[in-house]
Amino acid sequence: MEAPGGLKMGILIPSNDAGRLIGKQGAGLRQVREMSQCNIKLGQDPDSQGNRRCDISGPTVEHIASAVHAVATRIFESGGEAQCKMFVAFPNEYVGAVIGKGAENLRRIREMTGANLQLMKDVMSDQGDRVGQLVGVQNQLGAAVRIALSVVGQASGNMPAAMPRANAFYGGGMGQQAMQPMQQMPMQPIQGMHQPMSMSPMGQPLPLTGVKRGSGDVNEMQVHMVIAPKYIGAILGKEGAQIKQITADTGCANVSVTRKEPGNLGDRRVVVLGGFEECANAQRSVYQLYFSAAQTAGEEVKDITIILMVPQHAAGAVIGKEGANLKQLREQLNLRVNLSREVVEGFRPCNLVGPLESILMAEKQIQDQVLQLPPPTSEDRSNGTKRFGEDEAMPGAFAEVERPMKRPRMMAGPAPGEGTTKLLVPSTSAGAIIGKSGSVLKQIRESCGASLEVLPQADTPHLQSDRLVTLRGPPNCREAALARVLQAAFDKDQMNTNLKLLVPGPTAGAVIGKQGSTLKAIRDQTGLSVQVEREEIHGDRLVSAQGALASVLGAASMILQAVENSSAGKQAAAAPMGMMGAPPPPGPPLQGDVWMPQA
Known part of the structure; x- marks a missing residue:
């Protein structure tokens, strides 16, 4: 009904x-x-x-x-x-x-x-x-x-009513609004709505803790999802199994839950670090667990509070002239948006309250504004930055603040010719590609400069025995990342490496070449027979080859070069070199006899 x-x-x-x-x-x-x-x-x-x-x-x-x-x-x-x-x-x-x-x-x-x-x-x-x-x-x-x-x-009259602005400090309230129930069972709104901000025993607002210092990667985002304490267990899972699975499935650099803080009986937060796509997928996964737990308890979830960490040097661009950018987010997305003046670990917390999908749109707009700015100077990073524990006047409760993770810097920004490569790998090898708590994905991302995602099996039910891996970034970075993914997937049997690439349907002709010339060139130079399937899979054509890892990587490079040239409107050309003729970003050498593009 x-x-x-x-x-x-x-x-x-x-x-x-x-x-x-x-x-x-x-x-x-x-x-x-x-x-x-x-x-x-x-x-x-x-x-x-x-x-x-x-x-x-x-x-x-x-x-x-x-x-x-x-x-x-x-x-x-x-x-x-x-x-x-x-x-x-x-x-x-x-x-x-x-x-x-x-x-x-x-x-x-x-x-x-x-x-x-x-x-x-x-x-x-x-x-x-x-x-x-x-x-x-x-x-x-x-x-x-x-x-x-x-x-x-x-x-x-079916839009959420306007609400008071969120506080500059994290206030511990969910900001929920009751809505008409969709179930036969009676539903109650989430408890703890519209509470005042959490207060210390001395009556002072509790500042935001658990913020991780930036790694230096301008593409990295940090968001804190505010969750009612009674639902944290459902998100963590037994011995943290759920949160570990989310980290592995999404390829985020880190997904964790803040600890209970002395004097703060309010909500807990799920902290997510990674690129925008990784963070968005992680937030959806956390929200689904949260929603299911609340529904089981007979409570409704509508709005959620998410705190996006805005780099201090980008605050002006995010605010806009006379607050125009924040005003636009509020009006167009019907969100409550507030950018705090407080600086925490080099960030200014931005409170976003509303439906999850609207918040994700706001996050994308803010991240795009940040990426348009030049990288911050050392003076930008240090000016006005205050880290918890450095002020002797602060109470000892801040000793529990988590220290920043040390990670190598990645590329300073998006390079020309960015695109996406889709690769199918056996479902049985997905764990080896992801690694414990996403460690292998993280290593590939940091060493190659490409963004990786291994999609959950449930998202691709039409791929019965394979998992879909998406690689995003400049061509040479994607090619380097593809080599590492295949090495991880077929580490135990590199002589029988199975290449399955999904290429856009309109570019399949470039892979084949006039009268099969490109496929013949690949066969002549690598010794492999490459097959291009006639049937499309959601607009893509499957290109496959099997053989020794070194030969497969040579074939993959030539296939991707043909696709890249076709997408750019150039004549397809097959040659045994990297797509851009440049080596991938420096990283740990591949083990074994592995073909890599040469400069």
């Missing part, structure tokens, strides 16, 4: 993709319902276009957007910049608000998410509502729907 006064929309899913949404024994649909608290109904029979309609209804815009994000996660491959196409259906009475005056709302969607929504004139679904085409990267489709329906939600 649709919630009284709620919102609704539909997604038209090709029949051959419906199985990924449903999942094994309906597990996928259950997951979408649990994550979004929406009513999700997938039609049994295809419509006249061969699509099965997924009807979504819920009490607020945030619920609908969360459901769309969850559906997109099920039916599209996550990660990367691949463009995903989703057909959506809006009730006719929504259409004017979705488009906006002079198509203003559609323009906002493009500017804020990079996604493109087009409502096709006179194209109706079998139910008579308006059909639109939404195209964008997978993790922005839910955000695009949130903006599309924002005006509809305001008109119907």
Whole structure:
């Protein structure tokens, strides 16, 4: 049943993709319902276009957007910049608000998410509502729907009400708002809402502890997720198993939970460090555990508090002229945003309160602003920075502050020609690639300068015996990282290394070459036979080869070079050298007889 006064929309899913949404024994649909608290109904029979309609209804815009994000996660491959196409259906009475005056709302969607929504004139679904085409990267489709329906939600009174600004200090309150229950069982809002900030026995505000000093990597983010104490156990798991699994699955540099602090009976925090994609995936995993535990306890979760650590030198850019940038985040994403004046370990804490997906959009915007700035000088890093424990007047309670992790510096910023490479590895070798608590992923990331992610098996149910590894960064960094991933995956049998690359469908011709010339050149130079599958997998073609690790890496370099040249609009060329003709960033030498690109 649709919630009284709620919102609704539909997604038209090709029949051959419906199985990924449903999942094994309906597990996928259950997951979408649990994550979004929406009513999700997938039609049994295809419509006249061969699509099965997924009807979504819920009490607020945030619920609908969360459901769309969850559906997109099920039916599209996550990660990367691949463009995903989703057909959506809006009730006719929504259409004017979705488009906006002079198509203003559609323009906002493009500017804020990079996604493109087009409502096709006179194209109706079998139910008579308006059909639109939404195209964008997978993790922005839910955000695009949130903006599309924002005006509809305001008109119907289904947007969250404005709340007081968050305090500059971490206050220990969840900032939850009650909403209409979606379950038959009675639900209670999370306890501890709208509490005053935590106070010390002397009546002074407790400052933020557990902040880790920056590693020097400008791409690294640090976020603190505020969690009610009674749910920390569900997130940690037995002997910390859950939090360790999140670290391993997402490839974050660190995921940890703050300790109980003397005099502070308020909430605990989950601290996440890594690149934006890694941090976003970790936050979603933590939120899902938190949501499930709260639902089991008969409580509702709507808004969450996340503290993003903004480098001190970037605070002005994040604030904007006369606070314009912060104001834009508040108005466009309907978040409570407050940037503290306090400097902690070289950061200024930025409190973000609202729905998780909106917060992730804000994090991305802030991170983009930080990356546009030149690296800070030593004077920028030290000016006005105060670390806990360095002020003799501070109480001894701050002795429990965790010391910073020591990590080597990575590349100073994004290099020209950045892109994504998709690699399939046997599921049985995923543990060797990830390493204990993500140690191998971390080593590869730091030594090669590429971002890595090993997707959970549940995210790629169509890959029965393989796990998907995504590599992001400049071409030579991705190539170096691919070599280390394959070495880890086939360390016990390097003579039978199995290469499986997913290349964008339009570039497969470049890999084959005119009359098979590129494949012949690869065979002549490496001794391997390379196969290019005809069938596409979500828009990609599988390119495979098998043989000794050294030969496989030579073939991989030539394949990736052909893809890179094709993507750049150049004539594909096969040559036994790195794609950019430059060596990868320095790192520990590979063991054994391994082919690497030469300068």
